[in-house]
Amino acid sequence: MSDDQPISPTLPGHLIRRLHQLSTQIFAQRIKDAGSDLTPVQFAALDALAARPGIDQARLAEMIAKDRATIGGVVDRLEQKGLISREVSPEDKRARVVRLTPQGQATLSHLLPVVQELQRDILPGLSAAEYDQFLALVGKATRAAEAN
């Protein structure tokens, strides 16, 4: 017979995928309610550029853990929305330095509190102590994985 229980849904990999999925859904909903349509990655890019204005795309990709191909598309779309500017680096003709436009800065300022706010709802049903515990464990695991 072949009606054993599937094992996938109980595996860490699946649970992580599912949590990621729920997280992006909540993000999309709250950002939409706030009158915007930024994706999590686009928000992360704006946030990174606010901290390091004028870095190039490769540096930006590193900061938010994407590859160069992916960041190329993200930067394209942010530029089309008028939220960032892009120009050839004076020091390195291969590189494009990127920075927030005033509109990008305004958008980020508007959304920062919204994004802070929604984080708690990504992990519903956890007590404050469990929430902190979860964050500590995820942080530990990702740091260990990145150390390789």
Next chain:
Amino acid sequence: MSDDQPISPTLPGHLIRRLHQLSTQIFAQRIKDAGSDLTPVQFAALDALAARPGIDQARLAEMIAKDRATIGGVVDRLEQKGLISREVSPEDKRARVVRLTPQGQATLSHLLPVVQELQRDILPGLSAAEYDQFLALVGKATRAAEAN
């Protein structure tokens, strides 16, 4: 001034995204080492079909928490690889019932232990106790989120 630290990387949403990313990278690497090129979603689909042979695509989508449009593509690719068969349901002409082919069954049997094995490496740097704790917390959070 604008060189504050970015806040994104410290947020739960980002950590979850990063963990998901690391998880799929490890999955891809180990599956490749085992001589296959299945993705996490394709594996989950095979695993679900082994437990419920002959369900339709909508039911399959529910089981692994994808929407119908996404599952359509996944099923297309699995069919092209010869791992599943698809035919119109006798009871409902709209529905397509899906099941593993012998080759799909063999692939699943081959990969099941590999996938079991790699789970532990998705969360490196955690002790056994922390690992269990993490799983319990993720499970609790996803169940709570799905309850809405």
Next chain:
DNA sequence: GCATTTTAGTATGTATACATATCAAAACTC
């Protein structure tokens, strides 16, 4: 200082992921 290698960005192709629209079929309503 020239040849080799590395790096920045883009282009291309595949695979999720999801919203929306459409078609056909089933379920429901009165």
Next chain:
DNA sequence: GAGTTTTGATATGTATACATACTAAAATGC
């Protein structure tokens, strides 16, 4: 039981995500 609504699947369009290949420019090695 005809009309409405819901449902299963597909089609289309957008956005990651990543591998690979390519061009141009910079860094390096000897």
